[in-house]
Ligand SMILES: [Fe+2]
């Protein structure tokens with residue numbers, strides 16, 4: 001650090017604090033504390049990786065969707081997730097990390113992504129449960145991020161949230177159709193809800209008293225609500241919807257407590273959460289292996305695109321020097 005930056009930092013920190021205080025936005029060229037930049041790079045890149053890895057469990061069913069209509073909807077949904085990944089990688093790039101660095105971190109197993117995508121999708125009903133529960137939890141998490149203090153992240157989230165609500169509805173509708181079908185179909189739907197319910201609650205992260213970075217993120221207005229608050233909100237959304245569906249949420253302790261104004265639940269199995277997060281979930285190795293394969297298979301596309309861009313630049317450069325030599329600016 002030079003003497004100049006040391007002297008300059010105080011007024012810049014004050015300007016930064018004022019922007020945060022006023023609920024305004026920090027933009028890529030603005031000064032920001034190094035820790036704020038680092039936190040955002042970590043959060044946005046993890047979020048981008050989650051969108052991209054999240055394509056796999058559902059991509060698994062595109063070729064086996066039960067009808068043409070279901071296949072078209074599922075394809076659109078999985079493509080949306082690819083788009084979310086791209087917006088988010090772009091938002092992270094504005095903070096000074098390259099796309100290649102992020103990809104490398106992911107395929108080398110050094111980056112984290114949402115642990116929910118390390119669970120398998122053995123039945124069609126999983127497409128319903130993922131849409132309803134996983135995209136539902138994503139919405140609860142992401143709607144407040146539309147007001148995050150970093151401009152490019154917040155703006156990416158606005159578009160993403162609109163698409164997530166379509167995702168949740170399509171999942172709900174898959175489950176509703178199954179629940180109105182045969183006994184075997186109802187069983188399939190209930191089984192999928194049983195498997196995805198607890199992991200979806202874990203998507204909000206550890207309990208507030210074990211989430212040391214949350215306070216700083218809330219101070220910076222990246223995060224607006226605590227993990228437990230968001231989890232409560234999510235349960236409140238699920239309970240009436242489960243009733244409409246006719247599915248049971250797999251928690252015998254679940255009830256509304258009038259006194260505290262909170263949902264009471266059984267203990268969440270955080271050991272499972274930490275195991276999956278540490279890379280020991282049922283599908284971790286498979287997800288990374290497939291991502292690495294896709295990256296290697298796509299090398300020729302990246303090379304072709306770079307070559308095309310190079311030729312384009314040569315042609316443009318050539319045209320410009322030609323027009324300059326003719327005196328046309
Ligand atoms: Fe998404």
Ligand SMILES: [Fe+2]
Pocket residue numbers: 081135138163164167
């Ligand atoms: Fe989604």
